[in-house]
Amino acid sequence: MQLIEQNYARMRETATRDLTAAYLDRAMAELRGELTPRKPEEKALTWYDPDQTVGFWARRMSLEAVAHRVDAELAAGEPVMPIPADLAVDGIDEILVTFLAFASRQWPEDFGDGLAGADGRAVSISVGTDRRLVRPAASGVEVSRDDSTAEASISGAPQDVLLWLWGRGDGAGLTFDGDPELVKRLRYLLKEATQ
Template identity: 65%
Template sequence: MEQHRYLHLIELDHARMRETATRDLAAPVPSCPGWTTADLLKHVGDTFLHKVETMRRGTWPKPWPPEPDPNGPGAYLDRAMAGLRGELTSRKPEEQALTWYDPDQTVGFWARRMALETAVHRVDAELAAGEPITPIPTDLAVDGIDEILVTFLAFASRQWPEDFGAALAGADGRAVSIAAGADRLLVRLAASGVEVSRDDDPGEASISGAPQDVLLWLWRRADGAALTFDGDPELVKRLGDLLKEATR
């Protein structure tokens, strides 16, 4: 996806999140236990500004996070969005930028990451408000499935295997096939780390559904009622346990 597309989607989801969450800043967020919508907006604002400062400085900003904005979480989110907009419109996606993902040290990594961060947390705001989920565009949902499986799960399970504990140590090399619309990924769970490939192998378990439904299940924002599961349910559960650690 192009950087201008990511920025356009961030703008849309920022607006929807702000409009939804600021109606009741004390509303609990069911998908983020212990958070209110005020906490949600503060978190997204912190995340935006952290990436802005990282791109500007070329190093992780410290101390962090900033003090709460006296004008409230909605105003803080708007200020953070303005900063992110400025960085992403003034930089090319191929420009160097510090990231935690060793294979991609570019501004484009953060454009993608912030678009998916905003989409998932916009869903959180809608869940808190008890409102229908605004559809996630198919191109972003497919991209997000790739990101969470490759960038979060596969990379992290090899880079920091100690963080995954028994869920990774007990993996035996069997695979889960994930079909999101026409897109297919094979996720092989092994004690040495998770491997993700584009493979039509059915695996020992499978998950299939529309891209949005798959993405939201992977991020634990949906219970999977809209998906089709087949094969070994324990293998699917192990995948879920590993994803929980990868996105903690």
């Protein structure tokens, strides 16, 4: 809840209209009212079959608040404030596992032609020693933490990687190696996963 509160406060700072600020205040009060009295392990319906808990929503809202805080900063021409490294790493995991891997297998039709030509060649995504292997295939995307060889790689600081995965950064500060077509396909699949 503390992370949601911090990101809310930053969005509130960048709100330029009284109506926007009032809307943020009301929405934050409602969210606080839903999450605060509940335990993370308490049952709650979600669209992500493997996790049907209040904790899913607390995580989801924390990461959603980060993404929209960054949107507000960019729209207002403000500098993007730092995202705590542990939260960014968790966000990387969420977008790859929950939004990309799960959704591509659950709703493959939402990914257009992005999966059609995918052949299982891997893209490695690394943040320090934390590495994930992303393998797009016609049947969906698989994300793992194995040490297999990848045909392309993306690496950088947690915040830079998270923002690139969410389409909120041009990749400055990241290192891209290997087959650029695989990175391009991943970028397309991520766009479809996060719409």
